[in-house]
Amino acid sequence: MNTNTVLIKNAKIVNEGEIFEGDIFIEGEYIKEISNSISIKSADQFVIDVEGSFVLPGIIDDQVHFREPGLTHKATIATESKAAVAGGITSFIEMPNTNPQTTTVEKLEEKFEIAANTSYANYSFMFGGTNDNLDEILKVDPKSVAGLKLFLGSSTGNMLVDDPEVLEKIFKSTNMVISVHCEDEATIKANLEKHLNEFGDDIPIKYHPIIRSEEACYISSSKAIELAKKTGARLHVFHLSTAKETKLFSNKLPLKDKKITSEVCIHHLWFSDEDYDTKGTLIKWNPAVKTAKDRDGLWKALLDDRIDVIATDHAPHTLEEKKNVYTKAPSGGPLVQHALVAMMEGFHKDKISMEKLVEKMCHNPAILFQVEKRGFIRKGYYADLVIVNPNNPWSVNKDNILYKCGWSPFEGTTFKSRITHTFVNGALVYNNFKIKEIKAAKRLTFDR
Template sequence: MKEKTTLIKNAKIVNEGKVFSGDILIEGEYIKQIDSSISAKSADVNIVDAEGKYVLPGVIDDQVHFREPGLTEKATIATESKAAIAGGITSFIEMPNTNPQTTTIEKLEEKFAIAAETSSANYSFMFGGTNDNLEEVLKVDKTNVAGLKLFLGSSTGNMLVDNPEVLEKIFSSTDLLISVHCEDEGTIKANFKKYHDEYGDDIPVKFHPEIRSEEACYLSSSKAIELAKKTGARLHIFHLSTGKETSLFSNKIPLKDKKITAEVCVHHLWFSDEDYEKKGTLIKWNPAVKKKSDREQLWKALLDGRIDVIATDHAPHTKEEKDNVYTKAPSGGPLVQHALPALLEMYHRGKISIEKVVEKMCHNPAILFQVEKRGYIKEGYFADLVLVDLNNPWTVTKDNILYKCGWSPFEGTTFKSRITHTFLNGSLVYQNAEFKDVKAAKRLTFTR
């Protein structure tokens, strides 16, 4: 069977710190050629005119919760991966705190089987560590799985790893990349008691960052880093939320040589504690959205290279759940459809260059997780590509939200930039708000 060929013409290509005009030839699943001008060799080449549009590598989101198995009233791999594709995210790494949890090889393989059947985007999963599953952790094939996820705070089920001896053993025993959620449980419990004693269950949500405080984050992050330095483990700290934590990271060496890396999420770059009054529990996340000054310091660390990647921590709950009083409203929100438009909005505001958006959302996740042949626009790489019109405004409304939960913290926001096309492994899977009936998603592989 003849491989399909697509020629993207007249694009502004964003790759490796440069923006340049050119054409991209796709043959089968791969980028065959990039040049200033490429001619179609035959009549059956599909030509996409990208005049006036930017072409970005597909975004790699290193932290999502797609809720399957077991929590499918909130989301499924099918629904959320589709929303991701519409948001220019072509690859995702999903977390282990589903039901049952992904803490055995058997449960991990069951998840891969679901994704192989239903995912619209390329996929991999984190394996979950607990206080008592080291034996299973050591069975994980690092070339086949994104990494190991440890909750050092705020876990569901039995996934809180709070035994220091177990923690040190895991850090010492595995050469998997270890990703951690860092919030100190003791600090949070003491803070919570103070507010609960005063307000009962209906604690005003503005106190969420006081309960899940800067100190809780810093204490946990600094301990994890200390342990990584002691054991030589490869550590990646998820969703930094405080300015104080940024001092723990370095920009002195290239990302590929770093043993300790950090991520920031879209919501911590967009919202601040000033938004609780209007948004309420819709912006209740763990770790909490904190002060404006924290947000500014996160931006500074992102731009100077101390923070390496931007992710979503996409974690949907039903609107009914979120509408509860503070103690009963779960933390987390849906973001994959709106993350890239939100960052491009920050580009329009002069906060970040489009080259830097691509570095932090595409190139760096590929380097950090050693994702094979993705995250760049390069000949011989998989053709995961996103076409963006930077001047085609649209407003987030109930009608265009694709998440199963049906709501977004960005509802009512107008974005200047629109994703017009998404290519996945060489196939056009999304065009002008319509999904193509093409099954193109693949399991991510890693060059380790």
């Protein structure tokens, strides 16, 4: 097999608001040709006939926690990037709350070096802001880093940025996209104390969305947006979890012209507080999974373009850690392997079109972060492609989970769609439940 040239035949290509039948010719790392019909060009060419399947641009996940360095008993860049490509995610942006935290340029470059040696998917990292690292933030080259991440609530180590003066200085000082986790710490502390007084450490998990409440999210999100408007900063609000917050965002401008954008994650579109009885702390996330009404509000805002991006916030912990009592069970769960097929259930139920799904998972992250030559199926772009059979059911179980933590909140779920092939920079890295030991990944670059 010559993987230097690949011809994908009879594809249902989903790209830029259209679905059309056609062929894609890959030469080396790039898409060389897209046409209604491309003839076989050489005898040693690798040809894949994908009749009946969709071909999408590779997904760009703008928020993952791959735990390396320092927390590698939970995950590594190698293990989680493997799971990502199995899920059709060809590029990821990883968060700074590792150990040590990514709050100096030196530590940032160390993570890039790990990824260069071990990642199966294209990679970039967020630089972390703190109350005292503005000098380091100013050293970051915006062309080589995805953006800046600020925790305005629920952080580890010293990454909670809670000094209003410092926050305003950061917002005024950088042209990078500032991505924020918004939950009001004072509100959460007061709610937690009340429940600790009643239950001790073993607080029933159903109270999680009451402790990390709608109010806590809205207070923080609205303050961040107010500050962005005041300073002119480019703000991206991560993982909206309430219907109320969606009213803070607009759909009046095209994405490239928006200064304030937002994201929703798979778990907030899939689960609701009704699932705590069966899933327990396995669906403990920050921000919390909230009501079915909130979930409906998030779907509505996603479809009318107040929400711009779908991501995972993939954040694995061991099963042993997750099974602790409420106050000791960490928040977060693994999602990269199952994000696309979960969203395709929405397509099967007529909740979202394939064109809109591709817009939110592929095109928009590329536009928002100004990722070079990715996120679209275009001649001359990198051949990051995902082939999905929409009618090939499979069930999630321990034997086919690729996360290092070995579990998924989707265990026992049967998905109608199956990812059959994933290409990263023209290389077939995943084929029908098998990862190929090919390291074709590259550091993401940005057109800024």
